[in-house]
Amino acid sequence: MLFFIGLGLHGAKGLSLLGLDLAKKADIVYLDTYTSPVAKDEVDSLKGLIGDKIIAVGREFIEDGREIIHQAGQKDVALVASGDPMVATTHMELRLRAERSDIKTIVVHGPSILCALTGETGLHAYNFGRPVTLMRTGAPRSTVYEVIHENLARGIHTALLLEYDQASGFSLDPREALHSLLEMEADNRQGLIDDDTLLIVASRIGSSSQSISGGNLAGLIHKDYGEPPHLLIIPGRLHFTEIDALRTLLDIDEGKIRDNSLRAQRLAVAMVRRYLSSTRSALSKAVERGKAEKKHLDDLFENVECYLSDSERFLNAGKYELAILSVGYAEGLLDSLRLTKELKVEW
Amino acid sequence: MLFFIGLGLHGAKGLSLLGLDLAKKADIVYLDTYTSPVAKDEVDSLKGLIGDKIIAVGREFIEDGREIIHQAGQKDVALVASGDPMVATTHMELRLRAERSDIKTIVVHGPSILCALTGETGLHAYNFGRPVTLMRTGAPRSTVYEVIHENLARGIHTALLLEYDQASGFSLDPREALHSLLEMEADNRQGLIDDDTLLIVASRIGSSSQSISGGNLAGLIHKDYGEPPHLLIIPGRLHFTEIDALRTLLDIDEGKIRDNSLRAQRLAVAMVRRYLSSTRSALSKAVERGKAEKKHLDDLFENVECYLSDSERFLNAGKYELAILSVGYAEGLLDSLRLTKELKVEW
Numbered sequence: 154m155l156f157f158i159g160l161g162l163h164g165a166k167g168l169s170l171l172g173l174d175l176a177k178k179a180d181i182v183y184l185d186t187y188t189s190p191v192a193k194d195e196v197d198s199l200k201g202l203i204g205d206k207i208i209a210v211g212r213e214f215i216e217d218g219r220e221i222i223h224q225a226g227q228k229d230v231a232l233v234a235s236g237d238p239m240v241a242t243t244h245m246e247l248r249l250r251a252e253r254s255d256i257k258t259i260v261v262h263g264p265s266i267l268c269a270l271t272g273e274t275g276l277h278a279y280n281f282g283r284p285v286t287l288m289r290t291g292a293p294r295s296t297v298y299e300v301i302h303e304n305l306a307r308g309i310h311t312a313l314l315l316e317y318d319q320a321s322g323f324s325l326d327p328r329e330a331l332h333s334l335l336e337m338e339a340d341n342r343q344g345l346i347d348d349d350t351l352l353i354v355a356s357r358i359g360s361s362s363q364s365i366s367g368g369n370l371a372g373l374i375h376k377d378y379g380e381p382p383h384l385l386i387i388p389g390r391l392h393f394t395e396i397d398a399l400r401t402l403l404d405i406d407e408g409k410i411r412d413n414s415l416r417a418q419r420l421a422v423a424m425v426r427r428y429l430s431s432t433r434s435a436l437s438k439a440v441e442r443g444k445a446e447k448k449h450l451d452d453l454f455e456n457v458e459c460y461l462s463d464s465e466r467f468l469n470a471g472k473y474e475l476a477i478l479s480v481g482y483a484e485g486l487l488d489s490l491r492l493t494k495e496l497k498v499e500w
Numbered sequence: 501m502l503f504f505i506g507l508g509l510h511g512a513k514g515l516s517l518l519g520l521d522l523a524k525k526a527d528i529v530y531l532d533t534y535t536s537p538v539a540k541d542e543v544d545s546l547k548g549l550i551g552d553k554i555i556a557v558g559r560e561f562i563e564d565g566r567e568i569i570h571q572a573g574q575k576d577v578a579l580v581a582s583g584d585p586m587v588a589t590t591h592m593e594l595r596l597r598a599e600r601s602d603i604k605t606i607v608v609h610g611p612s613i614l615c616a617l618t619g620e621t622g623l624h625a626y627n628f629g630r631p632v633t634l635m636r637t638g639a640p641r642s643t644v645y646e647v648i649h650e651n652l653a654r655g656i657h658t659a660l661l662l663e664y665d666q667a668s669g670f671s672l673d674p675r676e677a678l679h680s681l682l683e684m685e686a687d688n689r690q691g692l693i694d695d696d697t698l699l700i701v702a703s704r705i706g707s708s709s710q711s712i713s714g715g716n717l718a719g720l721i722h723k724d725y726g727e728p729p730h731l732l733i734i735p736g737r738l739h740f741t742e743i744d745a746l747r748t749l750l751d752i753d754e755g756k757i758r759d760n761s762l763r764a765q766r767l768a769v770a771m772v773r774r775y776l777s778s779t780r781s782a783l784s785k786a787v788e789r790g791k792a793e794k795k796h797l798d799d800l801f802e803n804v805e806c807y808l809s810d811s812e813r814f815l816n817a818g819k820y821e822l823a824i825l826s827v828g829y830a831e832g833l834l835d836s837l838r839l840t841k842e843l844k845v846e847w
Contacts, residue, residue: 237618269609282629
């Protein structure tokens, strides 16, 4: 049998009673040290709890998996990992391979950092959109920026995990990550990230040396965050209870708390507002011109006005596609007069 | 002091060693039985582990919170809850109140159902968008449908939690939830949900009676799912490893596995395609009519054609807002001829 046991976030003592039972029962216990770092004293504590049969293993051993599968076919094997043991896709792969080899698998869940963020920051679980990982240079930053943008455009929060590579000992420092965010902004220019962007840096969550800092990017970019693992949160629109939590738990100065999603106005909102304004202005000129040239264009002008009102109504109701369509149509109706030279006017 | 202790998903044995230590140390232990049901034998097991000082409490007691805060100001009080103790906003409220009353709080995280879904279904943690809860009748279903739509439009999965109300003993049955999805579809008509929609029903995750079913809506809507808690997952676009997991772990027939996100084309795509088609057709008629009436409208017709081409280009480039604006404008340019009776034509 193959047991996947989550160690959770609180070191050796984060192990559940069920996890401890199964680990003790197992003939071999592999300890995954690559998805998240496990401090030496925690390994020692685990040995104290489970026994000396713990073997620390890295990515290659687990990705290869043949040894584990082979052993699990003959004995009870446990794979212990920080957080929840199944969040890493390599572990799921291993589980599927075992199941397909008719080896029974048991999963003992542990708290994952993704779900702990709610409790540690006060940001509601229901307000987190898709999470994303920031890797060191060379990896697709546009995807990271896109996910942040998508989440912010919906007013929801983004958990940005920072790469940790056990084999090389590399971990992406939050300061470097913050610089990367600014670089991404310079490339993509959607106006999402600047010195005032509200951010949270969460380090070593669950451990006794846990530390969470919140504030604006300018203030956070120079701090020392210590040992990994780290992650960032880019909050979106904040419920008043979330603001309360940020102030109470993270001691974030009220002046620094802001709605990051305002910047990430859906492209639609900015677009519609701009065209509503310019088309309304064009309409006034057209109406005047129409009178001056004694044209009978009231029907058309009325239609333009109607579609502009519709557009505004759709915008306020959050029906962005219809808002854009209506304002585009209104503009087209009006511009036609100019193009056919029906009215001698420019706007 | 006030300890928030996550029981996790595996009953009494889901308690972590740290959680057990603190619960034993506490003078009073309140057990939250309202955010998720706790079976009687589990309560008994907990008493066996922690001692008789466990008091089961409901929503009102925790929302009121005064007794807890009062006690925590004088002794060590523990609040034990299923899953992660901080996912419920009422618990966070309590924590903030304690902190503001200078009562130290400690959180011992437990695995939340939201994070366990990855391991139980093989759907990647990074592919889940915002979760949402389906409440019984009277609650805003349009919001639920919107969240599902938003996630599907981005190809990502939705965890749909089903209401559980301990005070009344009510829990939303998955069959009723599936019917609700069909009703929501009838109201909103975005083509997201039908008999072939791939869905997963997950019940009592982590318990010994855990059960997960996957398949199409038509097949799932008649099954008996037993006791709560339940949740649904509406998967989006599936990575091949996720398909592999659904087949291996959940035994879902290959013929039933589909990409639900194909239906959830962004509203924009369906809209633009429709208007491109109708406006092109109208343009043909207008060009003919223009020749017949010997009108000199080539400039205008050329503009209409340009904006239609632009729209299509924007659509293919994923620039949806510009695509809608362009096709709306093209349609307006053309319709103006009809409204000003420049052309005697209908389309």
